[in-house]
Amino acid sequence: MERLDKHRGNARQVVVPLVRRDSIGASHHVLTFEFETALEAAAGQFAMVRGASWGESPFLPRPMSLLSGGKRPSILVKVVGEGTRRLAASEPGDMFSVLAPLGRPWSPCPSERTPLLVAGGVGVCPLLFLARSLTEQGHRSIALYGGRCSTDLALDEELGAESDLRLATEDGSLGVMGRVTVLLEKALAETRGRAKIYACGPEPMMAAVV
Ligand SMILES: Cc1cc2nc3c(=O)[nH]c(=O)nc-3n(C[C@H](O)[C@H](O)[C@H](O)COP(=O)(O)OP(=O)(O)OC[C@H]3O[C@@H](n4cnc5c(N)ncnc54)[C@H](O)[C@@H]3O)c2cc1C
Numbered sequence: 001m002e003r004l005d006k007h008r009g010n011a012r013q014v015v016v017p018l019v020r021r022d023s024i025g026a027s028h029h030v031l032t033f034e035f036e037t038a039l040e041a042a043a044g045q046f047a048m049v050r051g052a053s054w055g056e057s058p059f060l061p062r063p064m065s066l067l068s069g070g071k072r073p074s075i076l077v078k079v080v081g082e083g084t085r086r087l088a089a090s091e092p093g094d095m096f097s098v099l100a101p102l103g104r105p106w107s108p109c110p111s112e113r114t115p116l117l118v119a120g121g122v123g124v125c126p127l128l129f130l131a132r133s134l135t136e137q138g139h140r141s142i143a144l145y146g147g148r149c150s151t152d153l154a155l156d157e158e159l160g161a162e163s164d165l166r167l168a169t170e171d172g173s174l175g176v177m178g179r180v181t182v183l184l185e186k187a188l189a190e191t192r193g194r195a196k197i198y199a200c201g202p203e204p205m206m207a208a209v210v
């Protein structure tokens with residue numbers, strides 16, 4: 001028990017209502033919950049989320065990055081299977097079991113560095129949380145955001161409001177044609193070794209960034 005508490009840090013398990021579901025196209029949804037006590041979470045942390053009325057299927061909670069903390073924390077859900085389909089079909093008033101915050105937040109950006117955010121797919125969620133925090137701290141971030149096609153780039157306008165945003169799609173339907181890493185070389189040259197890189201996305205993207 002002691003080891004479990006140590007591992008969890010300040011995470012707590014609560015049962016809370018959904019207060020909003022905002023659909024972005026067919027497969028992305030922002031879900032907002034209402035907490036009695038504000039959730040003290042930082043960018044890069046995630047939650048384990050499960051509908052209180054799901055019965056036995058799916059049995060396990062689903063990990064979702066936090067888009068925000070506070071009294072109304074939110075998550076971005078992309079539908080890929082049964083758990084995310086049920087999350088996407090939920091309605092305000094539905095109750096959810098949420099264990100959060102989990103994981104380690106991203107480290108701060110020194111004032112002399114330029115934050116360079118590299119997002120692939122739903123990796124945009126924790127990076128938008130980060131971009132908002134960095135703006136509050138007085139940084140101007142550069143954000144590179146890629147997906148297979150334009151409909152993969154959920155929350156691009158919100159990210160653009162917090163950063164100098166550059167987009168890439170593999171089919172060329174938005175931004176430059178190609179993977180997000182095609183934008184990275186130019187951004188690195190521009191920041192002349194002063195960039196601090198924050199990245200979140202699919203494994204091949206992470207491998208290419210590293
Ligand atoms: C730390 C963490 C943070 C995450 N943050 C987000 C987020 O902010 N938004 C979001 O939409 N998703 C996020 N995910 C992924 C999300 O947890 C899975 O998509 C979800 O659990 C799938 O559940 P499901 O029941 O819908 O699909 P399942 O029925 O479990 O799987 C359906 C299909 O999706 C594939 N799949 C399942 N999990 C993943 C995964 N992690 N990556 C790639 N493919 C997967 C399976 O192989 C299968 O093909 C995160 C995952 C982790 C580990």
